Amino acid sequence: MNTRALRAAFPHTLPVFTGYVVLGISYGVLITSQGFPFWMPTLTSLTVFAGSMEFVLVNILLGAFDLLQAFMMTLMVNARHLFYGIAMLDQYKSLGLKKLYMIFGLTDETFSIVCGMEPPEGVSKSKFMLFVTLLDHSYWVLGCTLGGIFGSLLRFNTKGIDFAMTAMFVVIFLEHWQKEKSRVPAVLGLALPVGCLLIFGADSFMIPAMLAILAALTILRKPLEKAAEQEVLL
Amino acid sequence: MTLTQQLLTIAVVALGTMLTRFLPFLVFTKGKPTPRYIQYLGKVLPGAVFGLLIVYCLKNVTLLAAPYGLPEAIAILAVIAVHFWKKQILLSIAGGTVLYMILVQFVFV
Known part of the structure; x- marks a missing residue:
């Protein structure tokens, strides 16, 4: 029963395998190039397991010790996960203890598989979803661990490798830009932080910027909801 | 940051991440509709x-001193161009990063 579910889950996770291993290696090399020990990427991949947030974490760890700002940033960066949870409420409801791990591992990619794919007949959906979560998590840990090892062994000039994070966010930004009906949130997301950066400076602009985005989106709710109504749900 | 402070920061980031993933299951029980504001x-x-x-x-x-943000601007434009051209997420990221590394290591030194 378990092997059948694993076999059914595996092919669906192959694209995630490529993505997680490559990004995990970049992240591992990046964080070790900034002077962190080789086990750091393994630790964060096991505990945090949120790709974009781990890239952001490198910068947070290089800055001043500020738990509140780290917490606020995590909530903003990962706020989208709230909606994956909402979408999976019913399916994850009655899964017992397995559920705790599956919610822990509900990343963007895992969500896109468990939400969009059905297992073949005879394979239980809950086991299928569990194996998708488990496989994706192992790919991420594998990539990050390899990156940590490469990063601490390789002695090439890594200057500028931190741009991988900027490039990743630019690409995700473009994907949203092309997909969304309304580009107002994207424009606000760029313009308000730039304004706050000019006013508050590099060290303290993030929290004002997050509050400004939340406030602006709340004020603009009516017109934006109207635009969103023409969209297919989520 | 000391190692303890780093580990505390990682713990807080892990906690925040878990909060965003677990909250719906704690707050929205079956039958109760999700608030419209949250959906929005x-x-x-x-x-x-x-x-x-x-x-x-x-x-x-820094935009006001050399290299005036040029390596970043060039590399971001390259990411955008490669992304619209090939639509391959990993290729856009890798291409932009390699270009940026070349720029800061050999061109704008």
């Missing part, structure tokens, strides 16, 4: 957050 935020927030993160990545770039 779920649609518009992702589009805004990645702009914020781009600014966050670039917050220490």
